[in-house]
Amino acid sequence: MTSHHHPASAAPDASSTDAAATAEQPQAPTEFWEELYTAKPAVWSGRVNANLASVAGTLTPGRALDLGCGEGGDAIWLAQQGWRVTGIDISTVAIERARAAARAARVDGSLVDFVAGDLETWRPVEPLDLVTASFFQSPVHLPRTQILREAARMLAPGGHLLTVAHAGPPSWVENSEHPAHLFVHPEREIDELALPANEWETVIAELRTREVTSPDGAPGTLEDSVVLLRRLR
Ligand SMILES: C[S@@+](CC[C@H](N)C(=O)[O-])C[C@H]1O[C@@H](n2cnc3c(N)ncnc32)[C@H](O)[C@@H]1O
Known part of the structure; x- marks a missing residue:
């Protein structure tokens, strides 16, 4: 990679x-x-991330922003649940694919919007009810915590911040090429975000193991950090 x-x-x-x-x-x-x-016609599966679906599926739809939306699988799924979603990603190629996927899925164009932009400088303009970030992790420069904190400030009272992230390398990888600091741990994520305790409530802070098939066809597991925070006021 x-x-x-x-x-x-x-x-x-x-x-x-x-x-x-x-x-x-x-x-x-x-x-x-x-x-x-x-380098590839499709990098991700196109399907919604399992932990995003299981958590966001419990929330009442409103206005959502998906940070680092990639090829749009999560944003399209959210729109299908009734959210009005903006997906943003630094890659124009990914954004073009996300737009094409939304058309192919016949998602109502007024519900989903994909924007190519760098979240280090881009800011949402309206209050949000949900900010999601799935595997918003990078081996190159990415001020993840700063971006999550800025996005969290755009949430209306009662709104949620949901992050799903790799907590470690896949079970079939012996020596990860990614240094440990690129992995996310739920409690550490919450500490680093340092959101004012009297304004935020932790709803979920969990490590969740997913059963998957490794690239060589054998059964394996992936560990996700899942964090859901709710803005109280
Ligand atoms: C590991 S991918 C995850 C993609 C998608 N959320 C998913 O779950 O399939 C991380 C994504 O973050 C995007 N990204 C990285 N740095 C970014 C930045 N500064 N602003 C916006 N997007 C960024 C990348 O282009 C990539 O699509």
């Missing part, structure tokens, strides 16, 4: 300064995600 080719470094007349800068600097998020999506 981390290998990539930078066209400039392959050009015969690229200056050595540029080549050195390319080698030393971490890859820019937009470039990293565009390459990841462009």
Whole structure:
């Protein structure tokens, strides 16, 4: 997942300064995600994430924002449950796929809107009832906590913040290529968000194990961090 080719470094007349800068600097998020999506016709299953469905399915539909929506599986599912959803993602390729998937699923166009943008600078304009972030994790720069905190501030009283995230590597991976700090733990997530205790209530803070099939066809498990916070006022 981390290998990539930078066209400039392959050009015969690229200056050595540029080549050195390319080698030393971490890859820019937009470039990293565009390459990841462009490399395959579909990166994710297109289906809603199981833990998102089981938790959000208990909430009363209103206005929702899906952070890092990818190819749109969660946002489309939310719209099908009656939410008015905006999905936002840094990758234009992912956003085009999400729009096409919404059309293919015949979702009412007034219920779902997909926006290409960088959440580090993008801000929602209206009060929200639900902010979701599924596997909003990245091996390149992503100020996850800062973005979640900003989005949480857009929630109306009674609104919910729902995060579902990888809590560890898949059971079939012996040595994860991802450093431990990229994994999310429910209590640590809540601590890092540091939302005012008198304004927020923790509804769910759990590790949930999912039974899945590993890429080589054997049974395996994935561990998700699931956090649901409710804004009281
Ligand atoms: C692991 S994927 C998860 C996609 C989707 N939520 C899902 O569950 O299938 C993380 C997503 O976050 C997006 N992303 C990363 N950094 C971002 C940023 N700064 N602003 C918006 N989206 C970002 C990526 O493009 C990618 O689609």
